[in-house]
Amino acid sequence: MGVKIILGHGSGGRMTRELVRDVFCRHLGDVGPESLDDGAVLDCGAGFLACSRAEGQTGKSAPQLVFTTDSYVVSPLEFPGGDIGTLAVCGTVNDLAVMGARPLWLSLGVILEAGLEIQTLERIVKSIAEKAREAGVKIVCGDTKVVEKGKGDGIFINTAGIGVLEKPMRPETIKPGDKIIVSGTVGDHGMALLTLRKGFPLKSNLKSDCAPLNEMILQVLGKVDVKWMRDPTRGGLATALNELTEGQPWGVLLEEDGIPLSEAVCGVSELLGLDPLYSANEGKAIFVVPAGSAENTLKILKKTSCGQNSAVIGTVSGDFPGKTVLHTQMGTLRTLGILASDPLPRIC
Amino acid sequence: MNLLNDFRNAKLARKLSAAIADAVGDRTFSIMEVCGGQTHTIYKYKLREMLPPNLRLVSGPGCPVCVTPIEYIDKAVFLGLEEGASIFTFGDLMRVPGTTMSLEKAVAEGADVQPVYSPFQSLEFAKANPCQQVVFLGIGFETTLPGIGLVILEAQKAGVENFSVLLSAKRVPPVLEALLSSGSAEIAGFITPGHVTSIIGTKAYDALCCTYNVPMVVGGFEPLDLLGAILDLVRELAGERSGNLNAYKRAVSWEGNVKAQRVIDEVFIEKDDELRGLGMIPKAGYGIREAFAQFDADRRFEIVTDSHEPKGCICGEILCGIKGPSDCPMFGKACTPDSPVGSCMVSAEGACNAAFLYKD
Numbered sequence: 001m002g003v004k005i006i007l008g009h010g011s012g013g014r015m016t017r018e019l020v021r022d023v024f025c026r027h028l029g030d031v032g033p034e035s036l037d038d039g040a041v042l043d044c045g046a047g048f049l050a051c052s053r054a055e056g057q058t059g060k061s062a063p064q065l066v067f068t069t070d071s072y073v074v075s076p077l078e079f080p081g082g083d084i085g086t087l088a089v090c091g092t093v094n095d096l097a098v099m100g101a102r103p104l105w106l107s108l109g110v111i112l113e114a115g116l117e118i119q120t121l122e123r124i125v126k127s128i129a130e131k132a133r134e135a136g137v138k139i140v141c142g143d144t145k146v147v148e149k150g151k152g153d154g155i156f157i158n159t160a161g162i163g164v165l166e167k168p169m170r171p172e173t174i175k176p177g178d179k180i181i182v183s184g185t186v187g188d189h190g191m192a193l194l195t196l197r198k199g200f201p202l203k204s205n206l207k208s209d210c211a212p213l214n215e216m217i218l219q220v221l222g223k224v225d226v227k228w229m230r231d232p233t234r235g236g237l238a239t240a241l242n243e244l245t246e247g248q249p250w251g252v253l254l255e256e257d258g259i260p261l262s263e264a265v266c267g268v269s270e271l272l273g274l275d276p277l278y279s280a281n282e283g284k285a286i287f288v289v290p291a292g293s294a295e296n297t298l299k300i301l302k303k304t305s306c307g308q309n310s311a312v313i314g315t316v317s318g319d320f321p322g323k324t325v326l327h328t329q330m331g332t333l334r335t336l337g338i339l340a341s342d343p344l345p346r347i348c
Numbered sequence: 349m350n351l352l353n354d355f356r357n358a359k360l361a362r363k364l365s366a367a368i369a370d371a372v373g374d375r376t377f378s379i380m381e382v383c384g385g386q387t388h389t390i391y392k393y394k395l396r397e398m399l400p401p402n403l404r405l406v407s408g409p410g411c412p413v414c415v416t417p418i419e420y421i422d423k424a425v426f427l428g429l430e431e432g433a434s435i436f437t438f439g440d441l442m443r444v445p446g447t448t449m450s451l452e453k454a455v456a457e458g459a460d461v462q463p464v465y466s467p468f469q470s471l472e473f474a475k476a477n478p479c480q481q482v483v484f485l486g487i488g489f490e491t492t493l494p495g496i497g498l499v500i501l502e503a504q505k506a507g508v509e510n511f512s513v514l515l516s517a518k519r520v521p522p523v524l525e526a527l528l529s530s531g532s533a534e535i536a537g538f539i540t541p542g543h544v545t546s547i548i549g550t551k552a553y554d555a556l557c558c559t560y561n562v563p564m565v566v567g568g569f570e571p572l573d574l575l576g577a578i579l580d581l582v583r584e585l586a587g588e589r590s591g592n593l594n595a596y597k598r599a600v601s602w603e604g605n606v607k608a609q610r611v612i613d614e615v616f617i618e619k620d621d622e623l624r625g626l627g628m629i630p631k632a633g634y635g636i637r638e639a640f641a642q643f644d645a646d647r648r649f650e651i652v653t654d655s656h657e658p659k660g661c662i663c664g665e666i667l668c669g670i671k672g673p674s675d676c677p678m679f680g681k682a683c684t685p686d687s688p689v690g691s692c693m694v695s696a697e698g699a700c701n702a703a704f705l706y707k708d
Contacts, residue, residue: 004456008443008686015686200465270352273385273696330571331358332394335708 010073012234012280013339038095038230039068041165064168066101068092069160077120077154079196081189081208082282084157085127090212090282091233092161093135097214098229098285100221101163103135108142108159113152124155135212137161167221171228171288176250176318178227179294181287183216183301184209184309185260186237187276189283191268202271206264211283216304220287224297228288231281238277238336240286241324251320254336256328258313277326278339288316355570356393364575365398371582378404378534379581380527380669382520383541384411384697385569391702393571403582406533406669407702409523410541412488413440413695414667415623419655420516421446424485426651427514428459433481433649436470438492439463440695441485445688447655467499467513474503474511483645486513491543493517493634494608497615500636500643514645515636517616518623520544521552522632528560533669537581539567539574542596547612549604550594557592568596615640624657624691625664663690666699673703680704 008015017036025032033040042065072088082090089106096103108128112121132139192206213231220226232240237259245251261276269276283306289297294312301307317325324336381387387407390396396405409415425446427433435451442452442463451461464470467484474482486496496513503511520541527533540553545566553564563584567577577595584591594600612634621633636644645651660678665671673679673692683689685701692698 004453006452006456008452018686266352273388328393329353329356329358330361330393330395330398332397334392334394334706337705337707 011339013239016234017338037099039066039099039101039161041066041099041168064165066096066099066163066165067160068095068099069158070095072157072159073153074193075153076196077124079193079208080206081192082210083124083127084155085124086131086210087282088157088159089128089131089135089137090210092159093131093137093212093214094231094282094285096161096163097212097217098231099163099165100167100169100226100229101165102218103137103161103163103214105140105162106132106137106159107161108139109157110142110144111152111156112144112146113154114146114149116154121155131212135214166218167226169226169228171244174227174248174250174288174316176316177291178288178316179291179312180241180252180254180314180316181289181294181297181301181310182237182260182313183213183285183287183307184283185262185265186232186281186284187265187269187279188262189281190236190279191265191274191276193280194272194274195268202268204264204268206262206268209281209283211306213283213285213306216301216306217285219304220297220300223300224289224293226287226289226297230286232284232286233282234280235339236276236278236280237286238275238324239339242336242338244288245322245324247322249321250316250318251323251325252314253317253320254314254324254326256326258311260309260311260313277336291315352570355568355572357572360572361398361575364572364579368403368575368579368582369400371579371586372400372403373586374402375586376402376404377536377582377585378406379537379539379578379585380406380408380533380535381539381567381574382408382410382524383544384414384695384699384702385543386539386541386567386574387411387699388696388702389569389571389574391706394706395571395574398575399578403578406535407666407672407699408538408669409527409623409626409667410489410520410544411667411692411695411697411699412492412518413444414663414691414698415518415523415626416441416444416487416516416691417622417624417655418445418447418657418691419653420487420514421450422448422653422655423514423646423651424451424483425449425454425459426653427483427645427649428454428461429457430652431481431649433460433483434473434477435459435461435483435485436464436467436473437461437485438487440697441487443685443688443694444691445658445694447653467496468502471499471503471508471511474508475506478510480510482511484511484513486515486517489518489520489541489544490547490612493616494547494605494611497611500615500640501611503643504640509642512643512645512648513636515634517634518621519618519632519634520548521556522629523623523626524553524556526626526629526632527668528556528562530668535562535669537563537565537585539577539581540564542566542568542573542599545596545604546599547605547608550592550600550602551604553592557590561590563590563593565593566596566600568599623667625667658689661690663692663700666692673700676700680707
């Protein structure tokens with residue numbers, strides 16, 4: 001019996017990364033992506049210059065484009081704080097924004113399962129329109145397919161996005177002393193969805209944090225020399241920081257007491273034995289900024305609607321090369337590893 | 349009082365840590381935290397760093413997923429794939445490797461396996477789908493057993509014919525007795541499991557403390573709960589006493605949860621049982637009583653398995669406290685949470701999983 005895909009391959013943790021490396025990257029080889037960032041920076045300089053010369057324009061530098069794509073398969077389709085449509089816009093917009101780009105255009109591909117209520121679809125498309133307006137992006141092309149009942153989960157969405165690079169990230173300039181900032185409470189989206197799964201025994205007031213972050217991020221980029229950003233979706237804050245620190249001569253030291261968590265997320269994660277630092281976010285960004293800019297970054301973030309609970313949560317440190325380490329409430333130090341697979345709620 | 353943060357107070361923890369070091373002095377003790385949830389807290393908060401090096405903490409067998417025999421997984425896979433039953437399970441069990449595959453892999457082969465939070469979800473499904481055989485995987489120690497018992501009672505009351513439980517339920521006191529009587533792990537005292545003891549009461553350990561002259565203290569799951577229990581335990585050891593103490597009074601009493609005990613007695617019957625790695629232990633398990641035989645998946649189906657343990661796995665010795673995760677040559681190499689060989693690497697309560705997840 002050959003090895004088969006299991007759900008854990010889609011968790012965004014180590015299994016997903018190994019699948020991408022061992023199957024996709026291996027076979028794509030020279031035509032594959034150069035990095036496994038959220039988006040690709042496309043240098044269209046040559047073509048652009050040829051065009052502008054032909055039109056008699058000179059002295060104008062070519063813009064760099066950022067291109068990304070993401071697929072959305074969420075259950076339930078609608079949840080407090082959003083739906084699969086909100087996610088499909090915000091997720092792709094945020095992937096562009098954290099690359100330092102101004103998101104402009106989105107494609108919209110939907111795979112519908114026979115039997116989906118048109119009314120449900122309409123609500124989802126309305127959400128897409130609302131979030132696209134909020135983010136200032138246009139849906140410029142799309143595709144619709146329908147599969148037999150039982151062959152899809154109501155609706156699957158893929159959005160690809162294109163943005164113009166405003167300020168390239170420079171992770172190579174990160175050095176010990178730089179500060180780590182998160183734009184608000186962590187783990188909200190993942191925990192909210194978990195509590196909505198069929199049969200979850202508790203009612204909670206958890207809400208997804210799903211939101212487009214491009215406005216907030218552009219405000220920061222305008223005034224602060226941001227070195228690196230990431231929206232910590234699947235795998236959460238800990239996985240995103242592990243991806244940052246892996247193989248680097250420095251690491252990250254997080255202060256557990258400083259990490260913003262809502263009371264509801266705290267309670268639910270304790271109850272299920274799950275760690276909110278590994279739980280998905282859909283409306284949060286992590287920033288690495290020079291120590292001297294941390295205060296100013298916080299000031300700017302706190303003035304935005306998405307960044308009111310932002311906080312400095314840690315420091316880049318030379319003491320833990322390649323690692324993400326948590327200074328726990330108890331005063332001890334614990335290494336935060338990469339999530340292997342989807343976390344499973346425990347027995348007792 | 350905040351039940352989370354107040355039990356993680358660093359200042360109080362330092363005080364407890366100093367008192368523990370003081371009580372231990374220059375003696376050497378090995379103590380066992382029985383429950384996997386406690387093991388997890390110890391690793392997660394690096395509590396070993398707060399304890400003197402001559403106080404050795406040994407992880408115990410109190411991880412339901414870890415002690416479930418491999419044959420059980422094979423049976424569940426058989427029911428899902430060969431009998432076409434809908435399988436409902438607590439999440440931890442999904443990734444435990446069976447002889448040929450785990451339940452997670454059985455899903456990729458076409459089995460219907462659904463993780464649930466409560467056994468009642470499986471009964472609801474059975475009621476709504478009367479033509480489909482539904483099997484709940486009832487594993488665990490005394491903590492989960494009352495819930496499983498209630499579902500069986502409800503299934504009988506409602507006359508649900510397509511519902512059964514594949515039971516592998518274990519009892520903590522006989523397992524501790526087996527560890528004590530074998531003497532192989534040389535444990536001087538036990539931190540008994542908080543959740544289990546909330547059901548069975550500390551009275552369940554009275555006889556063990558007397559017979560084996562060993563102190564026991566019930567511990568909770570927050571850092572201060574555990575440090576407090578460790579302090580009580582080392583004070584007993586330092587004073588050469590063998591008290592049966594309670595450091596988790598907000599959840600545990602001497603008599604335990606009498607209602608829950610009644611449900612257990614009504615539906616289940618004690619039996620000699622096999623624990624993975626520990627072998628056959630007298631009275632260590634529960635079976636389903638004759639009056640509820642129709643809800644016993646083992647009786648309902650003719651289950652065929654050909655089970656054998658993975659080669660080279662030392663989960664058994666780890667569960668007995670004889671060896672630690674790092675003593676296993678496969679730890680972190682051939683055996684990781686992504687592709688576990690032994691059960692201790694799977695469950696969040698498994699010692700190997702905690703050691704891997706929180707390694708430096």
